[in-house]
Amino acid sequence: MDHLREMALFVEVAKVMSFKRAAVSLRVPNSTLSRRIAELERAVGVRLFNRTTRSIELTEAGAIYYERCRDIVEAARIAHEKLGEVVDKPRGRLRISTTVELARLYFAPIIADYTRLYPDVTLEIDLNPNRVDLISQNYDLALRVGQQPDSTLISRHLGILRTTLFASPAHLARMGVPARPEELSTHAVIGNLNAPQADRWVLSRGDETVEVTVSGRIMVNNFGLMRQLALLGLGIVMLHEPMVGFDVKAGRLQRVLPDWVLREAPVYALMPSRLLPAKTRLFVDMLATRVSPELAASFGS
Template sequence: MPDTNKSIGLLYEMAVFVSVVETGSFSAAAKDLGVSPSSVSRSVSRLEEQLACRLLERTTRKLRLNEAGQAVYQRCRDMRGAAEAVLDVSERINPKPQGELRISIPKAIGHLLVHPFMPEFLRQYPDIDVQMLLEDRYIDLIDDRVDLVIRITNHPPQDMVGRKLIDIEHVICASPQYLEQFAPLTHPRQLREHSCIFLGEQPKDRQWTFHQGTQNITVEISGRYAANHTQVRLDAAIQGIGIASLPYFSVHQAIRRGELIQVLPDWRFVTSYTGGAWLLYPPNRYLPAKLKVFIDYLTKSLSRLPQIPPALKKTDHENRASSSK
């Protein structure tokens, strides 16, 4: 009589084996499953060890099923088909979005961009609970048991499904009161004469880089105040402590209200925190309803946010300063 516990313990390995056969390689299967190639290799090896037979003939260029592998593959494919049928039944019986969502988001984006939309989401979907993990460190979806992650990058990982939510651009700005004490800034090198408010987590945070046409200029700045929190730097700039580096999504309202003025608007300020904010999740043919509705809701909500223009027009303050030269 078959050992039921043993067969249940091999269900994951069987599914991985089917993916390897159908994609043609460990790396392709890993991409499809959202895991590492080494993890896929270990799963197939465990299956072969438990069955006490070799299933795949490995060459330097491709994988080939042997006779035993053909027989095992057919049965494993039937097993996966049964699992997919169960999921289909589940969707038909209970299509209502429900359950817990664990989402990893960088602190500033979570606080200033995502959180404002969460009350309405929770009202629309009363059966979904959300746990937001506000962390700037790298999060592994599998190891950290999260459903979705938002990362700032220009190169989203190929083994994940991604939706670009918004472009993250940074600007430097200061209060009108601070700027009135100095001559107008027309070139990034003049920042050396100012007190700058910066991130302060690593030495390169003191190096501000600017692009204009074919020019790339990096300036070593200094200042009396550093803070690794966007809201703190924003408040410090409004209070007139100095010139701050800030993501545009955090500062556009203060600029519109006249509390802050963008400095050097004709130069593009670039940091390692510049790029697209991507919503990432493992590839999955059967995406749970709770994930579907959240992804659609957040994508639609953030699409309405203002994007930084190529260069903000000079403010009245700067025009007055230029005309007085």
């Protein structure tokens, strides 16, 4: 039995000294209210009301119980209202874990708008590459790329991040434009140190898959530096399309083998619970509004 709920019903009856009026106020049938109070009396082992056909009154035990219950019920009501403010109005600290690249691609304008709209929230954004435990380390939200292991975390799919190939016009003018993945073996590439097989690129186009052995003098574990080196004409590089969209539009970089993709990885927002306070819910909604369309627009998908 929900003792706090029964207690609240008892307090309401004791306030108006009428089962009928209390039932109307609480919007429950009179018979249900009478039964619930009888269950409470059995639970506490004492009669709380003396009932007659025309009226009720508190017993001595009921009066003592009412004095104690009234404060408890009021405290619970206030706590519920305060919790409602947390749920409905964003406030407090919002702790987010994400990757450097996702933060660099998307976070700056979102943070600017979020802090302007919700001045009672402070943001703590962790770009540590080590994965955090949202629950034990008290994070509100994490953004991750790639399939996530089964867990108790709640995930929201934001889109697909595609990785493809880019090079500067100068490099392609010097070395030629590859027409097939196999031709990449004759080009210098800027390798990714974090890739499990940096010298083997696997490209796919629909159901077709090709594995190519590549080589180059430069290996880097930072996408930002890889982009800069590609801009300088030092080789073909694999990058996320959103990272170089402006470079492509400006003609500083060109897509190489634009119909082929090296990797398609889902992007997820991970949360410790479905019951989100406003500070988290509003940030996730902003991510979905801003990030998902950009991911969907990549390569015309």
